[in-house]
Amino acid sequence: MKVLMTLGMATFLSASLISCQGSMNTKAANALPDSALVEGWEDGLKKEEAIGHKDTVGRGMLAKRLKEPIYIPVDTLSPLRKDSLEIWIKNEKRRIRDSVRLALDKFPKHIYFTFDDGPLLGSAAIDSISRAKNVKINVFLVGKHAYMSKALKRDFELYYNNPLVECYNHSYTHANNRFTTFYSNPISAYDDFEKNEVELKLKHKIIRLPGRNIWIYDDVRRVDLQSGASTADMLYTNGYRIFGWDVEWKIHGLTGKPIQSVDEIYTRIRNYMDNKSSMEPNNVVLLMHDDMFRNKKGQQLLSTLIDTIQRNTNYTFEFMRNYPFRY
Numbered sequence: 001m002k003v004l005m006t007l008g009m010a011t012f013l014s015a016s017l018i019s020c021q022g023s024m025n026t027k028a029a030n031a032l033p034d035s036a037l038v039e040g041w042e043d044g045l046k047k048e049e050a051i052g053h054k055d056t057v058g059r060g061m062l063a064k065r066l067k068e069p070i071y072i073p074v075d076t077l078s079p080l081r082k083d084s085l086e087i088w089i090k091n092e093k094r095r096i097r098d099s100v101r102l103a104l105d106k107f108p109k110h111i112y113f114t115f116d117d118g119p120l121l122g123s124a125a126i127d128s129i130s131r132a133k134n135v136k137i138n139v140f141l142v143g144k145h146a147y148m149s150k151a152l153k154r155d156f157e158l159y160y161n162n163p164l165v166e167c168y169n170h171s172y173t174h175a176n177n178r179f180t181t182f183y184s185n186p187i188s189a190y191d192d193f194e195k196n197e198v199e200l201k202l203k204h205k206i207i208r209l210p211g212r213n214i215w216i217y218d219d220v221r222r223v224d225l226q227s228g229a230s231t232a233d234m235l236y237t238n239g240y241r242i243f244g245w246d247v248e249w250k251i252h253g254l255t256g257k258p259i260q261s262v263d264e265i266y267t268r269i270r271n272y273m274d275n276k277s278s279m280e281p282n283n284v285v286l287l288m289h290d291d292m293f294r295n296k297k298g299q300q301l302l303s304t305l306i307d308t309i310q311r312n313t314n315y316t317f318e319f320m321r322n323y324p325f326r327y
Contacts, residue, residue, distance in 0.1 A: 101276050113317060129299065168206040169207045169208075216235075217323075
C-alpha cells in the first residue's frame, strides 16, 4: 500500500506523534496505523508553507518541492513506526535540498559589493576602481559626511555621477554611533533617514541601518537586534527596503585596514554560493567600509578581490535595487 501526501504533511504528522507521546504508551505512540496517515491534513497544509520558507535553500523552489505529492510506502502487515517516519523525512529533505542545489547551480551567481559610511577618505579610490574594473558597486551614504569638507562633497559627487555606482541611504548622522539611543526613538530615527534622502537627493528607497544587520523586503523579515526593529518596520511600511549583508570584510578599528585576506573573503563568498546558505541562494552581499581603502595597500587588495571574482565567469556584479535574483 502507498499513501499520498507531501513532505510538509509528513513532517507535521511526525511532530504530532511526538506531542501525543505523553498520553500514549511507548508501543502505541511508536506505531502508526494506516488510517492516521490520511487524517488531519487540513492543519498540516497550513503548516507546510512555513516549513518551506524557513529553509534558506532555494526558498520558493524548495517550498514548491515540499508541496509536490509523494508516496510513502506502508506495509499493511507491519504499521509504520514513528522513528522510521522521522528517518524517512530526514533523508527525503536531504534529497530535495541536494536536488535544489544542483538546479540552482545551473543559474548565474550574483555578487553585491556594498560600501558603508561614505563619503570618506577611501571613497574617491573606490569610485576610480569601479570605473577601471567596470564593475557595479553600491554605496550606503551618510549625509553628514558629505558636508564635512569640500573634498568629501566632491567625492560624493563622483559617486553620484558614476553610472557604475548606485547611492543608497545609511542615515544622515550614522546614529552618532550611539545606536541604542538612536533606535529608542523610531520616529526620530525615521526622520534622520528621510533627511538623508532629501539632502543627498537619493533616487532609490533602499536602506541599510547603521549598526544593525536587518533585512526587510518582499516576504522576508530578519532582525538581528530588536532595538532597531521598530525603526526598520516603520521604514518598510513607508516604502523602503532594508538590506543587511551575508559576508563582512572586517575593518581594523585602529588602523582602518582590511582584516581578512583576499583569499579568505573570496572563499567565504564561494562557500555561500556553493552551499546556498546566503540570505537568498545565488545572491551574496559583501559589506565593506569606504575608509578601508584610503591607502595604496587597501586599494590593491580591493582590486585583487575584483580580479579574483571576475575570473569566475559565473559571477556577476549587481546593484542592490535588483536584489534578489530568484528562479
